[in-house]
Amino acid sequence: GAGVSQSPRYKVAKRGQDVALRCDPISGHVSLFWYQQALGQGPEFLTYFQNEAQLDKSGLPSDRFFAERPEGSVSTLKIQRTQQEDSAVYLCATSQGINQPQHFGDGTRLSIL
Amino acid sequence: QQQVKQSPQSLIVQKGGISIINCAYENTAFDYFPWYQQFPGKGPALLIAIRPDVSEKKEGRFTISFNKSAKQFSLHIMDSQPGDSATYFCAASNNNNDMRFGAGTRLTVKP
Secondary structure (H helix, E strand, O other), rough: OOOOOEEEEEEOOOOOOOEEEEEEEOOOOEEEEEEOOOOOOOOEEEEEEHHHHHHEEEOOOOOEEEEEEEOOOEEEEEEEEEEOOOEEEEEEEEEEOOOOOOOOOOOEEEEOO | OOOOEEOOOOEEEEEEOOEEEEEEOOOOOOOOOEEEEOOOOOOOEEEEEOOOOOOOOEEEEEEEEEEOOOOOOEEOOOOOOHHHHHEEEEEEEEEEEEEEEEEEEEEEOOO
């Protein structure tokens, strides 16, 4: 597609449930990033992939957060046993490679009740 | 650990005026400094970016000024328009990975 596509756009889950958020990158973009954006704040880095390799996961807030990109294209961010503090917009960005601009999707707004 | 500090938090400018947003960073390893514009319900969109080997970059009405010794950079929006009303984020990174964002500036341009 023309841009980064994220699904679902909105997700409501009960505390304790597991959720999975999907990111479809721009075709040919080898680098993929996940960010968490709390209301009224800037995006915060979570993790980074170069093709299928997860090169940096230092921003993942706990071991309940897990990301994968098994074939170097679509990526999934999974959150297990969700907590209310996980409520945020989760943004995916992709780029053609090192030193190339990051292009963002419109995010998934996650609400934990 | 806020590595990029942005000010002001909000800004109101009259149509035709100049909007100025400032950012400061700590990590001298940062070598890429983009500015993003975000509208409600949308993802951030890259506006303009600069590397530390130049002190200024201009694209249309948008200019980045960069002061390497002070570890500061700013965005100037000339001839501000109501359509520029959005939230603006500065960011900094090393090799455009692990991007650190400022907290954002909500700009309102009054007609």
